Amino acid sequence: MSPLTSPAASSNALAVPDPTELALKRLQESMRTLIVDNYDSYTYNLLHLWFKRPHLPDARPLDDRVILIRNDQYPWEIVRDRILPFVDNIIISPGPGTPEIASDFGVCANILREVRDKPIFGVCLGHQGIAHIFGGKVVKARAAVHGQLSPVKYKHGFKTVSEANTVVGKEGTLFEGIPENLRVVRYHSLVADPESLAGIDDLLITAYAVGTVRVRDPTTGQFHNEATTEIMALQHRTLPIYGVQFHPESICTEYGRQLMTNFHRLTAEYLTANGLVERRPAGIPSDVLAMSALASTSIASPAASGAPELRLVTAKLPALECNPADLTLFLFEWLYGDDQMGFMLDSAKLGDLNSTYSIMGSGLSAGSVTVRYRLADNRAQILAFDPSGYAPAGVERRVVHEEKLHPDTLKPGTTFWDWMQTVVNQTQADDQIQLFDLGRAGWLEDYRYVDELPFAFRGGWVGHFTYEMKAESLPMYSTQSRPHGSSGDGVHPANNSGGDASAELPDVNLIFADRSIVVRYLPDASGAEVYIQALVRSSTFDSSEAPQWFGHIADTSDTTMEWLGSTARSISQALVEFAHGGAKRADNSDNGAASNTQAVIDEIADPVSALSYAEYIAAVEQSQKWIREGESYEVCLTTQFRVDLTNPLKAGSPLAAASNGPLTAEIRDPATMRKLYRSLRRFNPAPYAAYFWFGDIGGGIAGSSPERFLRVTTNLNIKSMDSELIDTDEAIWNEHQSIPTETKGRRWVEMKPIKGTVRRPKIPSPCPHGTMLSPVCDHCEARVKAADKQLANELYHDVKERAENLMIVDLIRNDLTTFCGPNTVCVPHLMAIETYAHVHQMVTTVCGELRDEVGGLKALDRCFPPGSMTGAPKLRTVQLLEYLETERRKGEEEEKRVPYPRGIYSGCIGYISAHGGQADWSVVIRTVVVDHHGKRLSAGAGGALTILSDPHKEWEEVLVKFGSVYPGIKSYIAERIAEQF
Ligand SMILES: C=C(O[C@@H]1C=C(C(=O)O)C=C[C@H]1O)C(=O)O
Numbered sequence: 010m011s012p013l014t015s016p017a018a019s020s021n022a023l024a025v026p027d028p029t030e031l032a033l034k035r036l037q038e039s040m041r042t043l044i045v046d047n048y049d050s051y052t053y054n055l056l057h058l059w060f061k062r063p064h065l066p067d068a069r070p071l072d073d074r075v076i077l078i079r080n081d082q083y084p085w086e087i088v089r090d091r092i093l094p095f096v097d098n099i100i101i102s103p104g105p106g107t108p109e110i111a112s113d114f115g116v117c118a119n120i121l122r123e124v125r126d127k128p129i130f131g132v133c134l135g136h137q138g139i140a141h142i143f144g145g146k147v148v149k150a151r152a153a154v155h156g157q158l159s160p161v162k163y164k165h166g167f168k169t170v171s172e173a174n175t176v177v178g179k180e181g182t183l184f185e186g187i188p189e190n191l192r193v194v195r196y197h198s199l200v201a202d203p204e205s206l207a208g209i210d211d212l213l214i215t216a217y218a219v220g221t222v223r224v225r226d227p228t229t230g231q232f233h234n235e236a237t238t239e240i241m242a243l244q245h246r247t248l249p250i251y252g253v254q255f256h257p258e259s260i261c262t263e264y265g266r267q268l269m270t271n272f273h274r275l276t277a278e279y280l281t282a283n284g285l286v287e288r289r290p291a292g293i294p295s296d297v298l299a300m301s302a303l304a305s306t307s308i309a310s311p312a313a314s315g316a317p318e319l320r321l322v323t324a325k326l327p328a329l330e331c332n333p334a335d336l337t338l339f340l341f342e343w344l345y346g347d348d349q350m351g352f353m354l355d356s357a358k359l360g361d362l363n364s365t366y367s368i369m370g371s372g373l374s375a376g377s378v379t380v381r382y383r384l385a386d387n388r389a390q391i392l393a394f395d396p397s398g399y400a401p402a403g404v405e406r407r408v409v410h411e412e413k414l415h416p417d418t419l420k421p422g423t424t425f426w427d428w429m430q431t432v433v434n435q436t437q438a439d440d441q442i443q444l445f446d447l448g449r450a451g452w453l454e455d456y457r458y459v460d461e462l463p464f465a466f467r468g469g470w471v472g473h474f475t476y477e478m479k480a481e482s483l484p485m486y487s488t489q490s491r492p493h494g495s496s497g498d499g500v501h502p503a504n505n506s507g508g509d510a511s512a513e514l515p516d517v518n519l520i521f522a523d524r525s526i527v528v529r530y531l532p533d534a535s536g537a538e539v540y541i542q543a544l545v546r547s548s549t550f551d552s553s554e555a556p557q558w559f560g561h562i563a564d565t566s567d568t569t570m571e572w573l574g575s576t577a578r579s580i581s582q583a584l585v586e587f588a589h590g591g592a593k594r595a596d597n598s599d600n601g602a603a604s605n606t607q608a609v610i611d612e613i614a615d616p617v618s619a620l621s622y623a624e625y626i627a628a629v630e631q632s633q634k635w636i637r638e639g640e641s642y643e644v645c646l647t648t649q650f651r652v653d654l655t656n657p658l659k660a661g662s663p664l665a666a667a668s669n670g671p672l673t674a675e676i677r678d679p680a681t682m683r684k685l686y687r688s689l690r691r692f693n694p695a696p697y698a699a700y701f702w703f704g705d706i707g708g709g710i711a712g713s714s715p716e717r718f719l720r721v722t723t724n725l726n727i728k729s730m731d732s733e734l735i736d737t738d739e740a741i742w743n744e745h746q747s748i749p750t751e752t753k754g755r756r757w758v759e760m761k762p763i764k765g766t767v768r769r770p771k772i773p774s775p776c777p778h779g780t781m782l783s784p785v786c787d788h789c790e791a792r793v794k795a796a797d798k799q800l801a802n803e804l805y806h807d808v809k810e811r812a813e814n815l816m817i818v819d820l821i822r823n824d825l826t827t828f829c830g831p832n833t834v835c836v837p838h839l840m841a842i843e844t845y846a847h848v849h850q851m852v853t854t855v856c857g858e859l860r861d862e863v864g865g866l867k868a869l870d871r872c873f874p875p876g877s878m879t880g881a882p883k884l885r886t887v888q889l890l891e892y893l894e895t896e897r898r899k900g901e902e903e904e905k906r907v908p909y910p911r912g913i914y915s916g917c918i919g920y921i922s923a924h925g926g927q928a929d930w931s932v933v934i935r936t937v938v939v940d941h942h943g944k945r946l947s948a949g950a951g952g953a954l955t956i957l958s959d960p961h962k963e964w965e966e967v968l969v970k971f972g973s974v975y976p977g978i979k980s981y982i983a984e985r986i987a988e989q990f
C-alpha cells in the first residue's frame with residue numbers, strides 16, 4: 010500500500026508570493042464557516058475536512074472559526090440575525106429524508122432561499138436542497154447507492170458542450186486541480202431529477218457519475234452491475250452556490266480535501282471581488298460561538314478537585330509457563346468462584362491481538378462501591394458495604410448515596426454519563442505505583458516505585474452500559490420528532506420491561522474495583538504473570554473535601570497490606586495446584602458431565618426469538634423500503650433469543666415425564682452461573698469474554714464478544730492482524746498520510762468496528778480418507794484450507810460488505826471528531842480481515858487523539874451506542890429501529906406492538922482505569938444475559954443491512970451469530986438437566 014500524496018499539498022505552494030495570492034491565502038486561513046447539520050452521522054467529517062485544509066496551520070486554535078448548528082436548533086430569524094453576519098460561507102450537511110420535507114431540512118431551506126451574499130456548499134441532502142429550492146425535483150435515483158464508489162466525470166453532461174467548457178475544469182471552479190474520474194463515495198437514494206432541471210436556467214449540472222454500481226433486484230434477488238449516470242454536482246449560474254451529491258468527507262473519496270480547499274478559495278475570491286473583505290467583522294463574538302453545537306458537545310466534565318486521593322499498590326508474582334487463558338479461569342474460580350458479585354474481563358481467545366490480559370475481582374471487597382443507574386426512574390445510586398446485612402445472603406450492600414438526575418442531552422452536566430465522569434474524576438490514583446516483586450511463596454518483601462505497568466488497568470470502574478443508555482448520549486434523542494408518527498404508543502423501550510423493573514439488570518452497573526487481580530499474558534501467550542492490585546487511600550486524605558460516599562472507597566494501607574499478603578499466598582498455592590493439573594481436573598469434570606448430557610441435548614426446547622423468522626424478513630424489507638426513501642443508509646437490525654430456564658425442555662419431552670419433579674436450569678447462584686460461563690467459553694472463546702454475577706438481583710452476564718468498541722490509551726500501538734489469507738490490493742484512502750508516528754504519552758482513542766462476517770469451513774475429522782494415525786488426509790486439509798482462503802478473499806472484495814464497513818467507519822470518524830483534536834482522527838487499518846475460530850471478520854481501526862479536557866468516559870458517551878450496532882445516520886436509524894424491534898404487549902392483541910429493550914446486548918462492557926482515563930470497552934454481542942431472577946436467559950443477534958441485502962441471508966446471518974453462543978447455552982442446560990437424574 011503506498012501512501013497517496015495529496016495533490017492539494019503541493020498545488021497551493023506558492024513559488025513567488027504575489028500580493029493578491031497572499032491576500033487570498035490570508036483570507037482562507039481566517040475563513041469563518043457555518044456548518045448546518047441535518048442530523049447526519051457524517052457532519053463532523055465535514056468539519057474534519059475543514060480542519061484538514063492545507064491552509065490551516067495546525068498549531069492555531071480553530072474552533073473559533075466554525076459554528077456548527079443542527080437544522081432545527083434555532084429559529085431562522087436567530088440564525089439569520091445572530092449567526093450569519095459573522096460567517097463567510099456556509100456548508101449544508103448530508104442527512105436522512107428529503108429536502109422536500111420541511112422538518113428534514115430545517116433552516117437549510119431558508120438559507121438557500123434567502124442568503125445571497127455568502128458562498129454555500131451543499132453536500133448530498135444539501136445538494137439535493139439546492140435543486141429543490143431553485144425549482145427542481147428530488148426523486149428516487151435509478152439505484153440507491155450506499156457506501157459504493159463511482160468515478161466522476163465533470164467535463165461532461167452539461168446542457169450544452171460549449172456551456173461546459175466555459176465553466177468547468179477551469180480555474181475558479183469547485184473542481185479546480187482535480188483530475189477526471191476521481192472516485193467518490195455515495196450514500197444516497199434520491200437525486201436531483203435532470204428532467205426537472207432542464208427548464209431551470211439558473212442551475213448548471215457540473216458533474217455526473219459514470220461506471221457501474223452494484224444493484225440488487227428485490228423481486229428476483231439477483232445482483233447485477235448497473236450503469237449509473239446520476240447527477241453528481243450542481244452549480245448556480247450566477248450565485249456562489251455549489252452542490253455535490255457524493256460525500257467529499259468520506260474516508261474513501263478522493264480529493265475531498267481539495268474540494269474543501271477549492272470552496273474556501275472560491276469564497277475568498279468572491280469576498281474580494283465583491284468588496285466584502287473590508288466589511289468582515291473582526292471575528293466571531295464569544296456569545297455567538299457559544300451557540301455552536303461545538304461549544305456544548307465539547308464541554309468536558311469538571312476535572313477532579315484537588316490532588317488524587319488514591320495510590321495503587323501492586324504485588325507481582327514470578328512469570329509462570331502455562332496456558333494463560335486456562336490460568337485465568339482457574340484463578341477466577343479459585344478466588345471468586347462463589348462470590349456474589351464476582352466479575353471477570355476475560356481475554357479468553359489466545360493468539361488474538363486484543364487478548365493480552367484478564368482482570369478479575371469482586372464488588373464485595375470492603376472498599377469497593379457499586380454504581381447503579383436505571384433509566385426508568387433516573388436514579389443514580391452508590392451502594393456500599395452494609396454491616397447490618399439485610400441484603401440477600403453474602404451481598405451486604407446498601408445505598409449510601411442516591412441522586413435523581415434530570416437528564417437533558419443538550420445541557421452539559423445533567424446526564425448520567427456526566428454524573429459518572431465526575432465520580433470517575435474523584436476516584437483517581439496518582440502517578441506512582443508501589444510495586445512488590447514476590448517470590449514463588451508469595452511473601453511481601455521489598456518494594457519499589459514505578460510509574461508504569463505492562464497493562465492499562467490500575468484498579469478502577471468495571472461494568473456495563475445497556476443499549477438504552479443511548480437516551481442520554483444521543484443529542485436530541487428524546488425530543489427530535491419521530492419520522493413516522495409516534496413510536497409504539499409512546500412507550501420507550503427502556504420502560505418496557507414487562508412490568509417488573511427489578512427483574513431486569515440495571516442500565517448501568519459499575520463496580521469500583523479497589524482490589525483486583527490481573528493476569529498478564531506473556532507476549533507469545535507462552536505463560537503469564539499474576540498481579541495483585543489494590544488502591545489505597547492516601548494518609549493525607551481529607552474527608553471534609555470529598556463527597557460523603559467517598560468514605561466507603563478503598564482501604565487504608567494496613568488492611569490492604571494484610572489482604573495483599575493473604576491473597577499472594579492463596580494465589581501461590583493456586584499456582585502450585587494449577588501446575589499439577591488442577592485446571593485439567595476441573596475441565597474433565599465438565600467433559601464428564603457433557604458425555605451423559607448428549608442424550609438431553611435433543612430434548613431442549615428451541616429458544617424463542619422476539620422477532621419470528623417471518624417478522625424478521627418483514628422488518629428487513631421495511632428497513633429497505635425506508636432506505637429506498639432516503640430515511641437511512643444502513644440499518645443494524647437485531648432480534649433477541651430467549652430461553653425460559655424454568656422450563657427448558659420441549660413440550661411433552663419424555664425426560665420430563667421420567668423425572669420426579671420439574672426439571673429446571675435456573676441460575677440462582679454463582680456456581681450455576683459459572684457453569685453457564687464455562688460452557689460458553691469452551692464453545693466460543695473470545696478476546697472480550699466477560700463474566701458478571703449480581704447476587705442481589707439474581708442475574709448475570711456471560712459474554713464472548715469478539716469486538717472492541719473503544720479504547721482510551723496512552724500507549725497506542727498501531728499493529729494489525731491482517732490475515733495471511735488475504736491477497737490485498739492497493740488500497741487508497743485519503744487520510745492515509747496522517748497516521749501518528751509518535752503517540753507516547755498522549756491519550757488516544759481507538760475503535761475497531763467489525764462489519765462483514767463469514768463462517769469458516771471446518772476440516773472434517775476424520776476425513777473420508779483418514780487413518781487412525783492421521784485422521785485428516787493432506788488432500789482434504791489442503792482443500793478446506795483453500796476454501797477457507799477463498800472465503801476470506803471473497804469477504805475482503807465483497808462490494809456489499811465493504812460498503813457496510815465503510816459506512817460505519819465514516820460514522821465512527823464522525824463520532825471521534827466530536828471530541829478529538831482537530832486533524833487527529835485517522836484510519837490506520839481499513840477493512841482488515843481478522844480470522845477467528847469460527848468466522849472471518851472485516852475489521853477497521855479508527856484512532857483519534859483525545860482533547861486534553863475530555864474525560865475517558867466522555868469519549869464513550871460521545872460514541873454511544875456503538876455505530877456498528879445502529880447503522881447510519883445514527884439518530885434517525887435508532888428511531889426507525891424502535892418501530893422494527895417490537896413485540897406484542899402482554900395480554901393485548903397483535904396490533905399493539907411495543908419496542909422491547911435490547912438491554913446489555915448492543916451496549917458495552919469494560920473498564921475505566923483509575924489512572925489517566927485509560928479505558929477499554931467491548932461491543933456487547935455474542936453474549937448471554939441472565940435476568941428475571943435467574944429464570945430467563947437471553948442473547949441478541951443481528952446484522953447490518955443495506956439496500957443490497959437479501960432478507961433471507963440476513964436471517965441466516967442472525968442464526969450464524971446466535972450459533973456462536975447457542976451450543977454453549979445448550980450444553981449448559983443439558984448438563985443441568987442431567988444432574989437432576
Ligand atoms: C449485530 C451483531 O453484530 C454486529 C454486526 C456485524 C455485521 O453486520 O456483520 C458484525 C459484528 C457486530 O458489529 C451481532 O453479533 O448480533
Ligand SMILES: NC(=O)CC[C@H](N)C(=O)O
Nearest residue numbers: 103104133134198199639
Ligand atoms: N447522504 C445524504 O445526504 C442522503 C440524502 C437523502 N436522504 C438520500 O438518501 O438521497
